[in-house]
Amino acid sequence: MTGALSGATIDVARPAPESGGRPGRVRRQKPRNTLTPGAGLGLGIAMLWFSLLVLVPLSAIVATAAAGGWENYVNVLQDPQTWNALKLTVSQAALVTVINVFMGTVIAWVLVRDKFPGKAVMNVIIDIPFALPTVVAGLVLLALYGPNSPIGVHWAFTSKSVALALAFVTLPFVVRAVQPVLEELEADVEEAAASLGANRWTIFRRILLPSLFPAIAAGAALSFARAISEYGSLVLLSGNRPNETEVASVRMLSFIENGSYASAAAIASVMLAVALFVIVVLDIVQRRVSRRG
């Protein structure tokens, strides 16, 4: 602007970080890993534990399913009852995840931003659906929505009961993911936006939501993963009626009871693929959104 201003020593520009160019060369110059012997041991233990618990059993499932060949996959998936169970599971899990995204954010907001009597109690109770054995959760819901419903809502054994049970057990995920992030947001950022003329909705949409989105996405991913795997609470509440209220995990169990391990493994590997797909998609969306202004 003027000579006086440009004379300041504060305007030293560092070169912008190199984007493009030849990043491949830079990468090659780095050591392949930076592990000290101690850290190597730690990594080894972690990988061994992870492999024994997760990787090996998962591979075994895929291997079992694959042992039946493509034919087995096609047969299992062409079975209308199985296909309906998969469709029900994925669609209800998706529905419940969408509900959780809204309700979970609202509940987290209320818990962090508002002061009301019983807040501490509510804060603890939020975790109960997660902490309860899922069969107990089914029992609790059956008492309220079952044939002897005190409020006259007879949702048990209908497809609504699946969503209900899933919503119950996945309630805490988004709440607990969003709550700490909301707590750490600085009030002065919102005040700055307000003094620049932004109303409450604009502040929420343009300032808060982008900060909360990674947490919401993480909560949604957990919530969806939990929902497609739910079994216990559904056994009692949904009645497991084929083609109507039977979910994938129940269908899998009936395959196993009939000794058809390969078919059960086929469903399992399909569910595995769905879970992976959703988690990866949410992660990508989350990265995109949190970068956008």
Added chain:
Amino acid sequence: MSIDITGVRKTYGDFVALDDINLTIPKGQLTALLGPSGGGKSTLLRVIAGLETADTGTVTIEGTDATKLPPQKRNVGFVFQHYAVFKHMTVAKNVAFGMEIRKKPKAEIVARVDELLRLVHLSQFSHRLPSQLSGGQRQRMALARALAVEPTVLLLDEPFGALDAKVRKELRDWLRRLHDEVHVTTVFVTHDQEEAMEVADEIVVINEGRVEQVGTPDQLYDEPANDFVMGFLGETTRLNGALVRPHDIHISLSPQLAGASEGVVSRVLRVGFEVRITVLTDDGEEVGVILTRTHARQLGVEEGVRVWVTPVSGATTVPTMAANAG
């Protein structure tokens, strides 16, 4: 007059943050609200911005009664101590935010952002995220963001408080020069008297929720209204029950001036070019005296030497409360 504050009072429970503040802040000037932490200066700034509402009293900005206006409608720019950056937006987006809210045409926004980033020396950084900037750069970005909406008044709450000493000093000089260019009515809060003296046209000294004195830096330094103002702006020592600046004390090895107090040098400390001497007078007062190194060497002041001390003629002295009571 740009900002008129009348009868503003603000309490938090039993704590009185602001106690009947009446103040007029002149247009186009750089005014400092100076005072110790917890004295109410930040609260006053937030009341002006509408981020806090006063219990009683009115705030008028450029002739408009703003007392009941929300912060969105006051057209003030506010800069926070901890920058309050929008982390997920680039520097350019941060600066453009206020203008986008006001639905300005795109081309105008781009041009103005460009101009402002040049003004705060961040043109090269426009596509970076705030996390890639240093503290000083973030604060300059926050300043550009506040200036973007062409505010009637610019309010800065301890703007350099979170920066290290060197950057703070640079930004201080820079703010002064920026203000000389932009001429927007600016109020900034600080607890650093040196910062206020260096930068401000006018200083408002605030303590325990009250305005102690309003004046130019020279007025406050030369004619402090009371012992608090004298004590807060610059060093003081006590001689014959009055506050006096340590460099305003005449010291001699023989009784030269009438009314001088006799005492013994109890401590000599050299800090850079100055020598700090502590004299224990026969009346039992500990008097601090500051001399240049040359002067001290000429006098030959050493520990244990008997000296006579008295305020130089024309020295600023303020009777202390204790002296008034006695």
